[in-house]
Amino acid sequence: MEKLPEIERAYRMRCYPTARQRRVLARLFGASRFVWNWALERRRSAYRCEKTRLNWVALSQEFTQLRRLPETRWLSELPREPFNQVLRDLEKAYENFFARRARHPRFHGRRHRRSVRFTLDQRRRQLERGGDEGRWAYVTLPGLGRVKLRRTETLEGRLRSVSLSCDGAGRYFAAITADRVPQQAWSAPRTHAVGVDMGLSALAVVHDGQRIGRTPAPKALAAKLIRLRRYQRRQRRQLAAQMRTQGLDPRQRCPKGVRLGLSRRRARSRERIARLHGCIRQVRAHALHQLSTTLVRRAEVIVLEDLRVKAMARGMGRRAFRRSVADAALGELSRQIEYKAGWAGRTLIRVDAFYPSSKRCSECGHIHAGLRLERHWECPACGARHDRDENAAKNLRREGLRILAGSSPATGKRRVRETARGAVAYRGQRPEREVRGVDCVAEPALWVTTAPCQPHPMMNREPARRPARAETPRALSGTA
Ligand SMILES: [Zn+2]
Structure with a gap:
């Protein structure tokens, strides 16, 4: 039997942080956004004033200084690792921009996707994969401790990084990237x-x-569209009421910089929509x-x-x-x-x-x-x-x-x-x-x-080595 190639892939699963871990994650989500915006502003101003391009190494050094300043001391209370990833992401965003693959990186607003990424140290066993039967896997992360993951399939290969995210409905997810994953055998096509x-x-x-x-x-959206519209109308009414209480005209957009109060009912409709x-x-x-x-x-x-x-x-x-x-x-x-x-x-x-x-x-x-x-x-x-x-x-x-x-x-x-x-x-x-x-x-x-198709590039600390592609693609007829 021919040896099957190894692949890169990601595993996505629900994640169940404790109340303490959720509080730390909330701070990390906000702090990542702060660091992204800070780094983007630094890069922009450095280019505008000194015509220099700050790469992530320079930004990382500046970030170390920033963590020591008294007014941003709170950053040093959080683990450093996710912020390194943010700086890498910004570097990547600029690379994509210069290669004309993407627009110029933009500032992240308060509603930006809530997500943090940790790389996994290969010398330590940060991830407990769980046995063949186990329902749970655990990942130990700096600042968070042991986080519980709902395992849905066997985690194989070399696990490189974990991203924890939270969606609008308050559900947490973990995405684990892996390389050198042994390919499963597919049955012969019919x-x-x-x-x-x-x-x-x-x-x-x-x-x-x-x-x-x-x-x-x-037709997933079409099936729920009527209900979605009802919820959105209700939320819109609640928003208008909130604007009136704050002395604003609900027919116009909320002016920039004004924060609207969030009533319990409006929070509930927002969650329902999410x-x-x-x-x-x-x-x-x-x-x-x-x-x-x-x-x-x-x-x-x-x-x-x-x-x-x-x-x-x-x-x-x-x-x-x-x-x-x-x-x-x-x-x-x-x-x-x-x-x-x-x-x-x-x-x-x-x-x-x-x-x-x-x-x-x-x-x-x-x-x-x-x-x-x-x-x-x-x-x-x-x-x-x-x-x-x-x-x-x-x-x-x-x-x-x-x-x-x-x-x-x-x-x-x-x-x-x-x-x-x-x-x-x-x-x-x-x-x-x-x-x-x-x-x-x-x-x-x-x-x-x-086949084999180009594997998806992953966001890792260093560019992952591509699996060796010395094997010739299998002939069309007669799969091994
Ligand atoms: Zn004909």
């Missing part, structure tokens, strides 16, 4: 290739060559994980459409449509399929968003340019009746296999150019190419990713 058409009414329509499977969308959002999130996450795992278990080759989800959620249609795009979380689904495919050693093929998967007749190949949003249609060329999504899934599967035939599985990630036949099929879909006079023969480049 089918060769599936085409997956992701959508809003059906989350995914899957065609495996013979049969069609349809997974309904969870709990509802937490529930929505969980329903959605459950559906996405189930679907992505099933797909990866089932097929050797998975063909997806490379949707421009962000652009869809931003720019298209009415607000209700954009909301349902965000509710379906298709980008997250595609991300999960990608990393799980990497773990299981499957091949993932993304077909360009401009491939006419819906408009093409899967029987005769005719492109029905007049197709609007109808669910069912009849091909004007051959008369075949089509269900929109099923037809798209069939087309995607076929297109994916065609791309795969043109690329060798051993090359890993590479660009595949389209043939002249493909270009004819796309003509009319992308008029701007012809206008610009760019060759229509070399049509949209497609990404073929063969």
Whole structure:
């Protein structure tokens, strides 16, 4: 049996701090925000005045001085480690900014995500993983002591860092990053290739060559929207009442710097809304994980459409449509399929968003340019009746296999150019190419990713070493 590769991954679980630990965590969350804002301001002013870039080493030295000052003495009462992580995060944020991957780092407001990160010392046993049967794991952290974690799976590999966070509903979570995690063995797939058409009414329509499977969308937000709106209206009324008591006009925004009192009722509605959002999130996450795992278990080759989800959620249609795009979380689904495919050693093929998967007749190949949003249609060329999504899934599967035939599985990630036949099929879909006079023969480049996929970069004290990738990706047929 071939040795399975090791991976990097994260474990996420609920965490149950004691009352004392919750108080320390509350201080740490606030102090981390303070340190972030302080460090960002230092970097900005150093660049403005002296044209120097303060890196995290310089900031760390300044921070040591800051902890000694009498007015910020309270910082020295807290463990140092999470603040080092904050300074590293700021460094990373600037790196992303200079590489044009992100916007300039911004100050964190009072409502910013509450989270602190500790790195785990490899020489000490800070984390008790719990046995095979145990319900609990424990992590010992500076300033906090032994924190209890609800263990949901076996913690394997080298555990690198722990982030503790608190959501709006007051639930605490721990995310543990790990590397050198031995890969679990996946059973051999049952089918060769599936085409997956992701959508809003059906989350995914899957065609495996013979049969069609349809997974309904969870519509997690839509199901709770009426209740959510009721809660939000109530909160809005309570807010207006609070503003009136403080002599402000509730029809206008609360002026900057004014703190509104928090009545017990308003606090309760706020928590209720947060709990509802937490529930929505969980329903959605459950559906996405189930679907992505099933797909990866089932097929050797998975063909997806490379949707421009962000652009869809931003720019298209009415607000209700954009909301349902965000509710379906298709980008997250595609991300999960990608990393799980990497773990299981499957091949993932993304077909360009401009491939006419819906408009093409899967029987005769005719492109029905007049197709609007109808669910069912009849091909004007051959008369075949089509269900929109099923037809798209069939087309995607076929297109994916065609791309795969043109690329060798051993090359890993590479660009595949389209043939002249493909270009004819796309003509009319992308008029701007012809206008610009760019060759229509070399049509949209497609990404073929063969596993193992690039593991996600982790936030560690030092860049984690990538698992050795000397093993050649497994051949398409005949998994070991
Ligand atoms: Zn047809």
